[in-house]
Amino acid sequence: MERGYKDKYNNIFDKNDKDINVLGVISIIKVITIFLICLGVLKNIVEKMELSSKTFLYGMSQIYSIMLPLFFLIGYILWKYILIYMYKLKMSKGIDIAADVIYIVIVTVLILVTNSYESQYKFLYMFNIISATIRFGKNYGLTIAWVTSIIISLIDLFFRRDLTINIYFQNDLIMGAGFVLIAWILGEYVKSENKQREELKEELRRETKKHHYFEEILLNNEACYDLLIENSQEAIFIHNEERVLYANEHALKLFRVKSLSDLNTTQLNHEENKLILIYSERYSEIYSKIHNNKLSQVSFEDKFLDKDGNELIFLSTSALCSYEKKQAILTITRDITPKREVQKLRKDVENNIRLLEEMREYNKYITEFFSNVSHELKTPLNIISSSTQLLKSYYKKDISEIEFKKIKYIDSIYNNCNRLTRLINNLLDITKFDSGFITLQKSNRDIIGDVENIVMSIIPYAESKGIEVTFDTDLEVRIMAFDQDKVERIILNLISNALKFTNRGGNIFVSIMNTENHVLISVKDTGTGIPEDKKDLIFERFMQVDKTLRRNHEGTGIGLSIVKSFVELHGGKIEVISEINKGSEFIITLPFSIIDIDEDDLVNDKISNNIVEKVSLELSDI
Known part of the structure; x- marks a missing residue:
């Protein structure tokens, strides 16, 4: 000036x-x-x-x-x-x-x-x-x-x-x-x-x-500027077409070297296997851009390999400067590798979210399809089931050998209708659960009495299979809030599985234990047991221990998945203890609670009107 x-x-x-x-x-x-x-x-x-x-x-x-x-x-x-x-x-x-x-x-x-x-x-x-x-x-x-x-x-x-x-x-x-x-x-x-x-x-x-x-300020603050450059979080270095002339502390850390001489001798490979920013091609490129295009500075990105072989992405800004009375290039470099990784992860997350939304949409279509198919199948099955029950009532009046065979065929039709109805009900429950439409209809009831009624209704069928069923409880009555229909299906499903995998002469034990805040229901059998590597899979949908076509027991593999869903809806948990050829034990833990309602059905010693039908449905594939 x-x-x-x-x-x-x-x-x-x-x-x-x-x-x-x-x-x-x-x-x-x-x-x-x-x-x-x-x-x-x-x-x-x-x-x-x-x-x-x-x-x-x-x-x-x-x-x-x-x-x-x-x-x-x-x-x-x-x-x-x-x-x-x-x-x-x-x-x-x-x-x-x-x-x-x-x-x-x-x-x-x-x-x-x-x-x-x-x-x-x-x-x-x-x-x-x-x-x-x-x-x-x-x-x-x-x-x-x-x-x-x-x-x-x-x-x-x-x-x-x-x-x-x-x-x-x-x-x-x-x-x-x-x-x-x-x-x-x-x-x-x-x-x-x-x-x-x-x-x-x-x-x-x-x-x-x-x-x-200003000149006095600049002269007095020269040490401050040196301190700022040396301690800058940006990598700052000065170089010519042959070597790096100066590098601050952060530049040495960025390239993982200890001194300027190491920076000049370390082979930090460029994409074209050149030394980092010191070859004449890079210098000429920067010089040409600044002078020919009359630019004050140029910015560029480079990929390098550090001494450990890790790829680094640098964003650099360069400008001409004078260093020790000679023309040189001042370059400020930032490691944007973490930023690019975050951008890549963000893109991956966006793609995953998009795929998830697509999968949700597909699942929605599948759910709607199963729901529609289930309803369409359930209507004719109900008609067939009702017709077989009516025919059985007619033939029981006059039983002959021919009529006995007819009743046997009618029973077969009825049992298979129940199997299909059970499958359809399970599919409907899965659909409702995935869609978030399934809810609990809780009421204050005696859970011990309800479980005992279910067990008592199973005993005649178990005896016909040569299996002994035992029920035990530490309390006679425990009033708590639960969904009666869901709990009945939980117990029936577990007992049905126990009957499937327990041979003649075996035993099934159903017991209830009470604590101050929980009720524990155990269904234990002396059947074939579950392999250790299958324990975590049995609660997954459509998963079966034996998937071969020659398996001895029928089933779709969705029963235990529904059981787990119903238990979790109550805020409880289910766990399994099993050993091959010694049997399995399923333990359900339900939290104790009471809800405020106008009328509570405290004790119900009689079997509900539809319990027999529910038992028939759950045992239809045995």
Whole structure:
């Protein structure tokens, strides 16, 4: 900034050099004027010598007259030389005033020597007036103008008193007025110029002071800038076409090296197997982009392999700079590998969400399909089941061998209708559960009595299979809130599975244990058991321990999945304990709670009207 102002105002405000130059020009002009006067004096003396007698004394006086102008001329030249030298030494202003006085005296004496009062000689005073006004302003110029005007008037008055009408005096008055007018006009101009110059000098002083202030701040804070660069969280390094010249601490950490020399020798491979940012191709590319496209900086991404072979993605910004008085490239680099990984993960999440939404949509269609198919199948099955029950009631009146076979076929039709109905009910429950439409219809009931009724209804069928069923409880009555239908299906499903996998002569134990906050229901059998690696799979939909077509027991593999769903709807949990060839035990834990309702069915010792039908449905595939 200071340099710009110096370029603009150097010729105006470099005071010492400018004043010396002006003084030199004025001195040359004054010497020339004195020289011209001397020529005029010599010419006048020569003319008088030709017209006058050639006496010795007169000749000597003329010689002295000739030497006098030459003495003045040489003396004035020496005086000016001394004056300029003293001015360079910054001498006082009085020397300039003395120089002007001497000039006036010399010009006046030379004019008197010529004994001529013609105006062209008197105009030579004008140079002194102009130079004085330019140098010191209007007041000093007017003073010189008045002094010279008085001098030329006095010359006319004293040396031409013989004239009746002194025409020279009148002309000199006009000339003096002209001197004063010129000094005043030129003084006003110089005053205006000086004022403008002072304003510009003041502006320059302010700007220079500001520049020095900022320069001082920059110099004082150089250590701070070094500290900021060294401790910056960005990787900052300076390099040329051959090697890295400087790297801050974060740059070394970013590239996993300990020193600058390691950075220059470590093979951090570029995509094209080049050293990191030091090959001429990269330097030329950056240089070309900045200069050809007139860019202040360029940004680019690069992929590198660190010493461990991990891929790193860097975002770099480069600009030309000067380092140790040589052209180099300043590069600021950030590791955006985590950012890109986050972006990639975000895209993966978005894709997964989109796929999940699509799967939900597909599941919705599948659920709707199963729901529609289940309803469509259930209607004709209900008609077939009702018809078989009606036929059985007719044939029981008169049983013959033929009729007995008919009843056997009707029972087979009825049992298979129940199997299909059970399957359809399970599919409907799955559909409702997935859709969030299945809810609990809780009521305050005796859970021990309800479980006992279910077990008692199973005993006749179990005895026909040669299996003994035992029920046990530590309390006779436990009133709590639960969904009777869901609990019945849970118990029936577990007992049905126990009957399937327990051979003749085996045992099934159903027991209830009570705690302060929970009710535990256990269904234990002495059947074939469950392999250890299958325990976590039996509660998954459509999963079966034996999936072969030659399996001994029928089933779809969704019963236990529904059991688990119903238990979790009650806020409970189910767990299994099993050992191959020793049997299995399913333990259900239900939380104890009471709800506020107007009428509670506290104890129900009678079997509900539809319990027999539910048992038939659950045991239809055995």
